Amino acid sequence: MKRVTIKDIAKVANVSYTTVSRALSGSSEIGEGTRQRILQIGKDMGYTANAVARSLVAKETKLIGLLVSSINNPFMSEIAYHVEESARKKGYNLMLCNSSGNIEQEEEAYKLLVGRQVDGIILVPCGAHSYERLHPYLDTVPTVFVSENLRDIQESYVTVDNHRGTYIGVEYLYSLGHRSIVYFARRLASTTHQLRAQGYGDACKALHLKPQYVDSHFASSSIQHGYTLALEWFRGKHNYSAIFAAADTIALGILQAAEECGVRIPEDVSLLGFDNISFSALPKINLSTIEQPKHMMASVAVEMLIEKMKTPAMRYSHKIMNPELVIRGSCKAVPQI
Amino acid sequence: MKRVTIKDIAKVANVSYTTVSRALSGSSEIGEGTRQRILQIGKDMGYTANAVARSLVAKETKLIGLLVSSINNPFMSEIAYHVEESARKKGYNLMLCNSSGNIEQEEEAYKLLVGRQVDGIILVPCGAHSYERLHPYLDTVPTVFVSENLRDIQESYVTVDNHRGTYIGVEYLYSLGHRSIVYFARRLASTTHQLRAQGYGDACKALHLKPQYVDSHFASSSIQHGYTLALEWFRGKHNYSAIFAAADTIALGILQAAEECGVRIPEDVSLLGFDNISFSALPKINLSTIEQPKHMMASVAVEMLIEKMKTPAMRYSHKIMNPELVIRGSCKAVPQI
DNA sequence: CTGAAAGCGCTAACAG
DNA sequence: CTGTTAGCGCTTTCAG
Numbered sequence: 001m002k003r004v005t006i007k008d009i010a011k012v013a014n015v016s017y018t019t020v021s022r023a024l025s026g027s028s029e030i031g032e033g034t035r036q037r038i039l040q041i042g043k044d045m046g047y048t049a050n051a052v053a054r055s056l057v058a059k060e061t062k063l064i065g066l067l068v069s070s071i072n073n074p075f076m077s078e079i080a081y082h083v084e085e086s087a088r089k090k091g092y093n094l095m096l097c098n099s100s101g102n103i104e105q106e107e108e109a110y111k112l113l114v115g116r117q118v119d120g121i122i123l124v125p126c127g128a129h130s131y132e133r134l135h136p137y138l139d140t141v142p143t144v145f146v147s148e149n150l151r152d153i154q155e156s157y158v159t160v161d162n163h164r165g166t167y168i169g170v171e172y173l174y175s176l177g178h179r180s181i182v183y184f185a186r187r188l189a190s191t192t193h194q195l196r197a198q199g200y201g202d203a204c205k206a207l208h209l210k211p212q213y214v215d216s217h218f219a220s221s222s223i224q225h226g227y228t229l230a231l232e233w234f235r236g237k238h239n240y241s242a243i244f245a246a247a248d249t250i251a252l253g254i255l256q257a258a259e260e261c262g263v264r265i266p267e268d269v270s271l272l273g274f275d276n277i278s279f280s281a282l283p284k285i286n287l288s289t290i291e292q293p294k295h296m297m298a299s300v301a302v303e304m305l306i307e308k309m310k311t312p313a314m315r316y317s318h319k320i321m322n323p324e325l326v327i328r329g330s331c332k333a334v335p336q337i
Numbered sequence: 338m339k340r341v342t343i344k345d346i347a348k349v350a351n352v353s354y355t356t357v358s359r360a361l362s363g364s365s366e367i368g369e370g371t372r373q374r375i376l377q378i379g380k381d382m383g384y385t386a387n388a389v390a391r392s393l394v395a396k397e398t399k400l401i402g403l404l405v406s407s408i409n410n411p412f413m414s415e416i417a418y419h420v421e422e423s424a425r426k427k428g429y430n431l432m433l434c435n436s437s438g439n440i441e442q443e444e445e446a447y448k449l450l451v452g453r454q455v456d457g458i459i460l461v462p463c464g465a466h467s468y469e470r471l472h473p474y475l476d477t478v479p480t481v482f483v484s485e486n487l488r489d490i491q492e493s494y495v496t497v498d499n500h501r502g503t504y505i506g507v508e509y510l511y512s513l514g515h516r517s518i519v520y521f522a523r524r525l526a527s528t529t530h531q532l533r534a535q536g537y538g539d540a541c542k543a544l545h546l547k548p549q550y551v552d553s554h555f556a557s558s559s560i561q562h563g564y565t566l567a568l569e570w571f572r573g574k575h576n577y578s579a580i581f582a583a584a585d586t587i588a589l590g591i592l593q594a595a596e597e598c599g600v601r602i603p604e605d606v607s608l609l610g611f612d613n614i615s616f617s618a619l620p621k622i623n624l625s626t627i628e629q630p631k632h633m634m635a636s637v638a639v640e641m642l643i644e645k646m647k648t649p650a651m652r653y654s655h656k657i658m659n660p661e662l663v664i665r666g667s668c669k670a671v672p673q674i
Numbered sequence: 675c676t677g678a679a680a681g682c683g684c685t686a687a688c689a690g
Numbered sequence: 691c692t693g694t695t696a697g698c699g700c701t702t703t704c705a706g
Contacts, residue, residue, distance in 0.1 A: 072418030081409035
């Protein structure tokens with residue numbers, strides 16, 4: 001398992017190892033003849049450059065840390081896929097960490113990535129407190145926050161206009177005739193989710209609807225959490241004709257609970273999600289939802305990060321993407337009285 | 338952004354930097370007093386050990402490369418999640434690469450990981466040819482193949498007993514009265530899928546059923562591919578009462594096509610999947626399937642890899658996990674004539 | 675155009 | 691217990 005080094009090549013080629021280094025790095029200060037000869041020997045010996053050694057002297061690793069709450073979550077894995085692709089195209093590789101939606105673990109992972117000398121970090125934070133928590137390390141390494149809208153925070157982020165997302169969602173439901181819409185699984189610990197709830201609230205106000213919230217105290221939005229919350233909700237008696245779920249995963253959980261409780265969607269109640277994860281498009285699910293442009297957000301995040309890495313003068317920038325209404329089959333028009 | 342090094346600490350503490358190194362590494366050859374003093378100074382100065390430098394001398398990076406065809410695929414992302422967790426618990430971090438189901442890109446990524454000096458690689462290969470293709474590099478770094486069953490190949494892998502999986506699946510459908518079962522989206526380029534098809538074929542033979550295959554020439558199993566194939570199938574006229582899909586994603590695609598073609602599942606035709614990805618459990622999907630113990634496979638893969646890394650004497654080992662039938666609602670009993 | 679030497683941040687003998 | 695020295699594999703001055 002002994003690896004071939006630059007010195008081994010030098011010995012065979014009968015040159016100094018500096019020359020080998022130059023041949024490999026495509027330096028101009030070398031004769032084309034020697035270069036070709038050395039390159040050939042390198043190939044023959046099965047040489048692979050040691051990126052660790054290179055990083056040590058170059059003081060850059062060409063590594064981007066990707067820190068997500070859980071890669072096993074359709075939203076994050078879509079983001080991860082596109083981040084990987086964009087990064088690779090720009091010559092960067094990914095170091096992947098899960099925070100499991102846990103702020104301590106998130107901090108641990110962040111520090112670890114710093115120690116690993118990643119050139120930058122893309123972070124899908126687990127909540128609104130991530131920023132304060134990570135603040136001490138934030139000028140150690142360029143960081144871009146994704147998805148979690150941290151509003152006026154002085155750090156780069158890319159997110160969707162969450163407020164607008166729920167706003168247009170409510171307008172859509174309103175246009176279908178719904179006058180009593182519940183906002184489901186509001187998570188106050190996340191700024192993103194605060195904004196979504198607020199967009200919902202503001203739209204309700206503008207349309208003279210009475211807002212109604214079902215709060216979630218869970219740290220994340222999962223099918224399981226949506227299910228649990230919905231089960232309780234369906235057991236009670238409420239006056240509403242539509243549910244606006246804070247996330248598609250929540251909506252999927254609601255779908256599950258509805259099925260079990262004999263609530264038909266969209267016949268009995270309309271359901272609108274947020275995120276547009278790939279599974280929402282399945283015809284059996286067929287969930288109308290608000291799309292977050294994940295591909296775009298991922299590549300923008302990578303670009304922002306690289307820009308920040310290369311331009312130390314740049315402090316931070318915020319990019320807010322446009323959400324889009326995706327109409328499928330989970331919302332039904334209701335007759336007006 | 339200048340990082341604090343061991344030398345900076347040494348200067349402040351007024352000791353040699355070796356002493357600092359010793360304090361940090363928990364060596365016993367140092368007075369408890371000095372250690373505490375140095376540790377404190379390190380903390381005050383905001384020191385974080387440079388893992389790159391450490392790796393260079395230690396000749397190990399504590400990094401595991403995870404190479405999957407696409408992280409944006411429920412099966413892979415579940416595997417990835419559990420691999421990350423197991424690895425972290427053992428002090429390893431993950432470097433993530435996608436091959437996009439493309440063998441050239443897979444080779445690229447593999448070489449890249451080698452250059453990055455990862456201590457080991459966990460690979461969910463994109464097909465049966467991955468082994469031959471990667472063979473030249475395989476003794477450069479300990480590697481464990483996951484999911485793709487490479488049979489008698491002389492390299493470590495962990496997989497599910499694919500043959501048995503489809504075998505028990507057919508038995509189950511048979512027990513429900515099905516006598517005409519189509520195997521859907523057989524992929525001949527993948528050994529795993531060959532074995533699945535074979536298990537199906539052998540079960541058919543044992544039960545005196547006539548096997549019927551729908552072949553897929555796609556390089557991967559996705560919803561889209563299942564959908565395309567199924568659309569064509571449903572357009573034709575065939576004699577069958579059940580479909581055994583080569584993968585859950587294929588089954589989801591079939592579900593979609595069925596919906597559009599007015600084929601009711603399970604009323605008109607029963608559908609059985611393979612993998613048990615999380616979305617199959619959604620009540621709206623409610624897919625009966627063959628479970629691959631993904632969590633287990635992931636942690637076993639990590640353990641095998643670490644064992645292989647630590648025990649150079651070990652050549653390779655194969656672990657075959659047990660598949661399990663998960664009965665949900667997509668298969669219906671049919672009356673016997 | 676090529677080589678010698680220094681050094682990236684850290685660990686590990688080897689002395690004292 | 692502590693310091694000196696060498697070296698991990700590579701790039702980069704600085705001479706020639």
